[in-house]
Amino acid sequence: MSTPKTSKPIDRRYIFLILLIGVALPLIFPLGFKSEVSDISRQVYQLIENTPENSIMLMSFDYDPATNTELQPMAKAIIEHAFRRNHKIIAVALWPQGVQMADQAFEYILEKYPDKKYGIDYVNMGFKTGGMVTIQAMGRNIKDVLPKDTKNTPFEEIELLRNVRNYKQIAYVISLSAGDPGLKQYVMAAHDMYKVKVSGGTTAVSTPGFIPYINDQNQLYGLLGGLKGAAEYESMIKVKGTATSGMDAQSVAHILIILFIVMGNIRAFKDKNQKA
Amino acid sequence: MKRFLPLMVTFFIGIIVISSEFIPHKPFSSINAGLENWFLIISGFAILLGQISLIKVNSNKVYIKAENWQYYLIGLISFGVMVLCGILWGTQDANGILGSHVDLSKWLGSKPFVYLFDNVYQHLSSTMFALLAFFIASAAYRAFIMRSFESNLLMIAAVVVMLGRTTIGTSFTAWLPQGWRFLHLPDVANFVMNYPTNAAQRAIMISAALGIVGSSLRILLGIERSYLGGGD
Numbered sequence: 001m002s003t004p005k006t007s008k009p010i011d012r013r014y015i016f017l018i019l020l021i022g023v024a025l026p027l028i029f030p031l032g033f034k035s036e037v038s039d040i041s042r043q044v045y046q047l048i049e050n051t052p053e054n055s056i057m058l059m060s061f062d063y064d065p066a067t068n069t070e071l072q073p074m075a076k077a078i079i080e081h082a083f084r085r086n087h088k089i090i091a092v093a094l095w096p097q098g099v100q101m102a103d104q105a106f107e108y109i110l111e112k113y114p115d116k117k118y119g120i121d122y123v124n125m126g127f128k129t130g131g132m133v134t135i136q137a138m139g140r141n142i143k144d145v146l147p148k149d150t151k152n153t154p155f156e157e158i159e160l161l162r163n164v165r166n167y168k169q170i171a172y173v174i175s176l177s178a179g180d181p182g183l184k185q186y187v188m189a190a191h192d193m194y195k196v197k198v199s200g201g202t203t204a205v206s207t208p209g210f211i212p213y214i215n216d217q218n219q220l221y222g223l224l225g226g227l228k229g230a231a232e233y234e235s236m237i238k239v240k241g242t243a244t245s246g247m248d249a250q251s252v253a254h255i256l257i258i259l260f261i262v263m264g265n266i267r268a269f270k271d272k273n274q275k276a
Numbered sequence: 277m278k279r280f281l282p283l284m285v286t287f288f289i290g291i292i293v294i295s296s297e298f299i300p301h302k303p304f305s306s307i308n309a310g311l312e313n314w315f316l317i318i319s320g321f322a323i324l325l326g327q328i329s330l331i332k333v334n335s336n337k338v339y340i341k342a343e344n345w346q347y348y349l350i351g352l353i354s355f356g357v358m359v360l361c362g363i364l365w366g367t368q369d370a371n372g373i374l375g376s377h378v379d380l381s382k383w384l385g386s387k388p389f390v391y392l393f394d395n396v397y398q399h400l401s402s403t404m405f406a407l408l409a410f411f412i413a414s415a416a417y418r419a420f421i422m423r424s425f426e427s428n429l430l431m432i433a434a435v436v437v438m439l440g441r442t443t444i445g446t447s448f449t450a451w452l453p454q455g456w457r458f459l460h461l462p463d464v465a466n467f468v469m470n471y472p473t474n475a476a477q478r479a480i481m482i483s484a485a486l487g488i489v490g491s492s493l494r495i496l497l498g499i500e501r502s503y504l505g506g507g508d
Contacts, residue, residue: 137309
């Protein structure tokens, strides 16, 4: 008895090679297609745009270098927008490596805004363990939770924090989040318990899980979803950053994956017919 | 007594924390504030525990020469180097026990800890995450096959959302007149995300929340005791 012949699948190394070329070429030779801005990204922009000048915002860096490509462009774009609006930024991190990500983002933006001063316009309060309980405790007294910044300057000696006690003095919270703890905990603790406006950005893969929080109760004021969200934000603030250039590469990768799905289905269809 | 005491502590602490949500006044609010501080302190120790565990598990693998023990050794050495750099020369702003060592920092361009983070860890970490794209592409070719009505539906939704989230996909239907705008790929992708996906996500979230309430009550009432260790 002979077994029905099945077609040989493409060697996965060819798939890897095609994808590598497909991602690399648009990075070297940008295609220049434009991203349309979605409503949820526009809400984030409007939150910052409509908040009065000199307001204080809390920016939480809840990610590590693994998601750098998606979340760091968001951080840079949001900091730039906030600086343009003269908002003061208190940076914190619920992830240990978030401290370095914050430093890198500020360092990059300060080249464009050299007049912004540490301790007056922005401050990095560093990493704090504890996740949701940390966010909850900041609602009572931020100083208790973050007594010193990353330079070991005591809370009371930092000019930006002189009148900051808890979330009542914070205009809005932005969390850039790659998982737990992160944006979800800020929605549950900072917004739901202390009624502070919360917004942020996530990796593309976790975006659908946050869309239910964008509702009539404004649990979440918009959301930047993945690299596309970052590219949309860059286009709103009229900056061509790494997200805008990266979107071409991501678009080609998506198209290639769709082509692979089609090819896989054609192969499966052929095999099915041969078996029949 | 060995089991009774932890069960009682769990019950009373749980009741205090729940009560403070409904009665945000003294004494519940102040007790809850104290408990939050306790939690933050214990969380700090959890990091230390994690590091001890990492050293113990990896050292053991190297000691018994388990399969691929060389990688565990590299992991241990990397961990040690980062910790040493942090302790000796400090991190970004904080000084180490040897001060900031200006000469070394000048030679490297930054402090050793920051240099390793920026030039080694960051790129390795991004690379690991980026590798996912290659596996997804390979898996898409092999596994994403139309076999049933449900898989067809899933595939059509996936293709629409993927195209709608790309700049190229946007340009495919950008020519559509205003009256046909509802067929514009980003709008169709947003519809899929905002309605069917959102509805399913909400159902999952509500179910998970009910599950958490149920399991929390089981722990508070001492029905679920697995966190104490042992069999029952």
